[in-house]
Amino acid sequence: MKDKLSLLEQKKKEALAGGGAKRIDDQHKKGKLTARERIHFLLDEGSFEEIGMLVTHRATDFGLAKEKYLGDGVVTGYGTIHGRLVYVFSQDFTVFGGSLSETHAEKICRIMDLAMQNGAPVIGLNDSGGARIQEGVVSLGGYADIFYRNTLASGVIPQLSAIMGPCAGGAVYSPAITDFIMMVQNTSYMFVTGPNVVKTVTHEEVSAEELGGASTHSTKSGVTHFSCANEMECIQYLKTLLSYIPSNCEEMPPSVAYSEANEVREGLNTIVPENPNQPYDIREVVAQVADENSFLKYIKTLPKILLLALRV
Ligand code: HXC
Helix, strand or coil, rough: CCHHHHHHHHHHHHHCCCCCHHHHHHHHHHHHHHHHHHEEEEEEEECCCEEHHHHHHHHHHHHHHHCCCCCCCCCEEEEEEEEEEEEEEEECCHHHHHCEEEEHHHHHHHHHHHHHHHHEEEEEECCCCCHHHHHHHHHHHHHHHHHHEEEEEHHCCCCEEEEECCCCCCHHHHHHHEEEEHHHHCCEEEEEECCHHHHHHHHHCCHHHHHHHHHHHHHHCCCCEEEECCCCHHHHHHHHHHCCCCCCCCEEEEEEHHHHHHHHCCHHHCCCCCCCCCCHHHHHHHHHCCCCCCCCCCCCCCHHHHHHHHHC
């Protein structure tokens, strides 16, 4: 028994090491946190319960039988944020670029199912090169299972996606159909495939930022709702956003205690100018109507094509 327990301890240590010290170092050099560090900062201290820590992929082609990492590139489980239950998956870019294998997908589906059964939000911390190329169509099938669950969960539990690295293919299609999407400026991208593949296939040179950076998706496509300066700000946004929304469609949103400071303020009487031709800042009105410092700006930029249509 002792031997088995020490083997378990050894395997857990191996799982914590992800794709190895060198790749973790590379991740930090790019200004990115690791999958586990992100969970650490997101959840209440000590609340994380991991599921599937020792899972490995089942593939054998292209030398994969010899290259296995415990956890298979995604950390999954549940914990609490300000005491409320949430389910989380956090993709580990240090393992095959966080790409999605059949088993990686099964881990994500498992926590999506549990989130639905327990009426709690799902938070995806995405950092993935998409379908694991070596697994081919089996990996694509994994995405079908995830997309199916995204649609079942829609309108039932909140689905929050933080894009925290270069995400390609399915790693973008799934977040794109969730309720809230945030991106980190200069280190996160959402595209069908990366600039190198674009160049090889179409001979077109395009920068990662232009192709799918936070600036592109917050000012042109309108895909992202929050563009964050860094990963810590992104994690903070996730927590703040969660404090405004209910855990499922049958619950009421969290409420705060009544305070006299929240009463309608006198300033409202003077914000709107008497002269109807004089502009005023609508945010001042919102600030007066909402609880003090409670207004959370949700950016949803209209795609340019829609703006043109409106102008006509
Ligand atoms: C397997 C992958 C991978 C993938 C990256 N890696 N993407 N391994 N499958 N999809 C591996 C790399 O081989 C490398 O391994 C490590 O992850 C880091 O990748 P780099 O390229 O060195 O990093 P970076 O320069 O930051 O570029 C990241 C990237 C780029 C932009 C994501 O790797 C890229 O363009 N990957 C391919 C993206 C893609 O076309 N994916 C398939 C999408 S199709 P080592 O061993 O060197 O560390 C799809 C279909 C969905 O998802 C359809 C659903 C029905």
